[in-house]
Amino acid sequence: MNVHSCKLRDGMKRTAKRDDIIKASLDLIAEHGFHGAPIALIAEKAGVGAGTIYRYFDSKDVLIAELYRELEEEIVSTLQEGCQEEKSVRDRYIFMCRKLLEYLITHPLNFRFMEQYFNSPYGISLRRDKIIGKRDERNAFERLFEEGISRQVLKDLPVYVLAALTFSPIVSLVRDHTLGLINLDGDVIAKSIDACWDGIKR
Amino acid sequence: MNVHSCKLRDGMKRTAKRDDIIKASLDLIAEHGFHGAPIALIAEKAGVGAGTIYRYFDSKDVLIAELYRELEEEIVSTLQEGCQEEKSVRDRYIFMCRKLLEYLITHPLNFRFMEQYFNSPYGISLRRDKIIGKRDERNAFERLFEEGISRQVLKDLPVYVLAALTFSPIVSLVRDHTLGLINLDGDVIAKSIDACWDGIKR
C-alpha cells in the first residue's frame, strides 16, 4: 500500500463540501454502522461524486479518524464549560455526569458514531494509547477522581476502576435509550447518577 | 437469495468436524474480529475445505449465531450453579458477580467473541428482543434484582438500571484486562464488586 501525502493544503481544509462529506459520514455510520456506510453511499448523501471524497481525505480511514477527532473535541469542550471549581467533589461529579448524559442524549448521532468507533479496531488502539498513557492529557473526570481520592471522599481504587463505575453505566443506559429500548426520564437519570456516586464514594 | 433448509438431520449435528469449525471461528473472531475471520481462514484453521463449512451451517451468519448460542448456554449454566438461595441478597449478588468476573477472565476468547457479537447488528436485535421482552426468561440476576427491590434492600430503580450499574463496569474492566491494558488482581476485583453493590444498595 502506497503511503502518499494529501495533496491539499491546510488552508483549503474548511470547505462546505468537506463538511457535507463529514456530516453524511456521521449520519450513515451512526445509523447503519461502518458496514452500512460505503463510500458510494456517503458520496450520494453528501451530493458529491465518489472521487471527490478523495480530494479531501486520503482514505476512508482518514475520513473516519478526522470525524472522530472533531466529535471528541466538541464533547471535551462541552464537558469543560461551566464547571465550578469551588464546589464539592460530589457536586462537580454530579454536574459533569449530568452534562455528559445530556450531551449524549441530545446528540444521538454523535453518540452512536462514537460507540461504533470505540468498538472497532480504531478504538482499541486509541484505548490502548489512552490507558497506557501515550496521551497524557488527563481529562476533567480523571482530575476530579484524583482529587477525590487524595481528599479521601472517593474510594481508594485505581482511576480506571472509578472511570468504569461511572462511564460504563452511563453509556449503557444512553445506548438503550437512543435505540428506543428504554426511556430515560429526568427522574431515572438523576437517580442513576446518584447511584454511580454511591458506587465510587468512600 | 434462496431460502433453503439445512440438509443435515439433527442426529449428525455433533461431529468432530463441526466442533473444529466452531472452535476455529471462535478463535479467529475473538482475536481478529468478524472482519479478520473470512470463511477461507476459518476453513484453513479448522483443517477443512471452505465448502465443508456449508455442509454444517447454512451461512456464515448461522455459524456465528450458533456459536453465540453455545457460549451463552455455557455462561448461563456456569452462573446458576452453586448459588445458595438461603443467603442474603447481598451475599448472592457478590457471589454471582465474582463468578461472572472469574468466568470472563478465565475464558478470554469467549468474552472477546461475546463482545464482538453484542456490538454488531446481531447483538442489537438480540438486545432489543431481550429488553422488549420477547424472551421472557428472567435470568438469575434479574430475579435477584426484583427480590432485592421488593425486600427494600436495593434502590427502587428499573431493573435495567441496576443491570447497567452491575454488568457495564464489570465488562469494561474485563475488557481492559483481557486486552492487557490493566491488570485485575484479586484485591481490585473484590473492591470493584463491592463498589457495584454500593451503587445499587438502598
Next chain:
DNA sequence: TAGAGGAGAATGAACGTTCACTCCTGCAAG
C-alpha cells in the same frame, strides 16, 4: 484557453457462496 475542481465509470481485491468433482465407506450380487 488553461487549469483546477468535480463526477462517476473503471479497476482490482476480497469476500461469501456454489458446484462439479473426488474420495471413501458399506453393501449386494456374482
Next chain:
DNA sequence: CTTGCAGGAGTGAACGTTCATTCTCCTCTA
C-alpha cells in the same frame, strides 16, 4: 472373496457481488 455400485462427505476452484480507490473526462472560471 471379489467386484461393482450407490451415495454421503469433503474439496477448492470459480462465480458474482461489493467495496475502496483510481482514472479519465467534463465543467466551470479566470
